[in-house]
Amino acid sequence: MKQLLMFFTAFILITSCSSDDNSAQNNLILPKAVSFIFPNEQLGTNSVGIIVYDGNKIVSLTREYSKFVYTYEGDRITKQTEFDVDTKGKEYKSREVVYIYENGKLKSRTFKEGFPDNNSEALSINTTIYTHLSNGLITYVNYSDSNIKQGEGSLELKDGNVIKESTTFGASQTLIMYEYDTKPNALKNVLGFDLLLNEVAGFGKNNIVKMTRTSTEFPNPAVYTKSYTYNENGYPIRAFSYDSSGNSIEYETRYAY
Numbered sequence: 001m002k003q004l005l006m007f008f009t010a011f012i013l014i015t016s017c018s019s020d021d022n023s024a025q026n027n028l029i030l031p032k033a034v035s036f037i038f039p040n041e042q043l044g045t046n047s048v049g050i051i052v053y054d055g056n057k058i059v060s061l062t063r064e065y066s067k068f069v070y071t072y073e074g075d076r077i078t079k080q081t082e083f084d085v086d087t088k089g090k091e092y093k094s095r096e097v098v099y100i101y102e103n104g105k106l107k108s109r110t111f112k113e114g115f116p117d118n119n120s121e122a123l124s125i126n127t128t129i130y131t132h133l134s135n136g137l138i139t140y141v142n143y144s145d146s147n148i149k150q151g152e153g154s155l156e157l158k159d160g161n162v163i164k165e166s167t168t169f170g171a172s173q174t175l176i177m178y179e180y181d182t183k184p185n186a187l188k189n190v191l192g193f194d195l196l197l198n199e200v201a202g203f204g205k206n207n208i209v210k211m212t213r214t215s216t217e218f219p220n221p222a223v224y225t226k227s228y229t230y231n232e233n234g235y236p237i238r239a240f241s242y243d244s245s246g247n248s249i250e251y252e253t254r255y256a257y
Contacts, residue, residue, distance in 0.1 A: 028056045028189045029235055029257055037252040044251060056191045067091060076101055077192040093118040099196070105132050106195050126150070130197070138197065155198055160205030162198050174215040180206035183234045186255045207236055231257070 032051055038044040052059045058077075061068040064085075071079035079098050083091040096112040107130060114123030125145040132138050136157035142150045153167035165176045187193055187203050194205075202208055211224045222244045229238040239253040 029184075029233055030056060030189055031186050031255045031257055033256045034186065035254045037254065039249055039251075053190075056189050058190050058192075072192065075191055076195060091118075096122065097199075101195065104195075106130050106197055109199065160194065162204060165198060172216045174213065177212040178204075178208050179210040180204060181209050181228065183207055183228070183230055183236065186236050207239070 030051070030053055033048060034051070035046075035048050036044065037046055047063050049061050049063050051061050057072055058070050060070065062085075067083045067085055069081045069083070070077055071081075077099060079096065081093060081097075082095040084094045085091050093115045094113070096115075098110045098112070099106060100108045100110075109128045109130075111126045111128075112122035112124070115121075116123070127143045128140050129143070130138055130140045138155040138157065139152070140154070141152045144150050151167060151169035153165065155162050156164035161178065161180050163178050163180075165178075167174045183206060185204055185207050187200065188205060193200055193203055196203075207226070207228055209226055209228075213222045213224070214220070223246070224244055225242050225246055227240050227242075228236045231237050235255070235257065236253075237255050237257075239255075241250045241253070242248065243250050
């Protein structure tokens with residue numbers, strides 16, 4: 001259920017853009033564009049995401065046929081809305097995520113999808129409830145719009161990074177282990193992202209270099225690796241993601257600051 005913010009793992013950066021200059025004034029390093037480049041069409045379609053900020057608050061991200069708009073209350077992201085954009089530039093609301101916090105931590109996430117028009121109620125609503133335990137452990141439960149439990153899972157955090165994620169859906173269980181470098185993540189300075197847990201795929205204080213995945217259906221570990229090129233400030237400007245063989249590039253990500 002991470003459909004909206006997962007776009008950050010599939011950007012393709014072609015050129016940098018001049019967005020809000022407040023980030024430079026605040027001495028914050030923020031990506032103005034993030035991109036994904038696929039070696040062939042079978043693996044994916046190249047795209048470019050242009051990001052606009054207000055200081056270090058993300059305002060919007062725009063791609064050719066979609067747009068994401070963010071709402072803050074203070075320093076926290078409380079809503080994210082996705083619009084489909086047609087060839088004439090008209091926007092149609094397609095998805096919305098609402099975040100609620102308790103004691104400075106994410107308490108719930110409500111995912112809404114399917115809007116017959118921009119002002120109507122969503123056709124589908126799913127909610128995730130989080131429980132923050134000690135030692136960086138967080139559990140969560142997913143509910144359907146009829147309040148039926150759909151699945152559950154847990155996250156283990158260390159030094160600002162998700163190092164372990166476990167999910168259960170029916171009889172299926174999945175375990176993912178993450179390893180990181182020591183360099184700053186490209187999105188590290190985006191205000192409020194650190195409160196969204198695993199909502200932003202691949203986000204953390206540092207950058208994922210290895211992911212090991214096992215599941216009920218596929219008990220043999222599948223290992224995926226990433227390599228990076230960094231700028232003079234230590235932030236990634238290029239990242240190569242490899243398949244489980246470690247020999248073929250699945251996609252390349254580029255960042256412009």
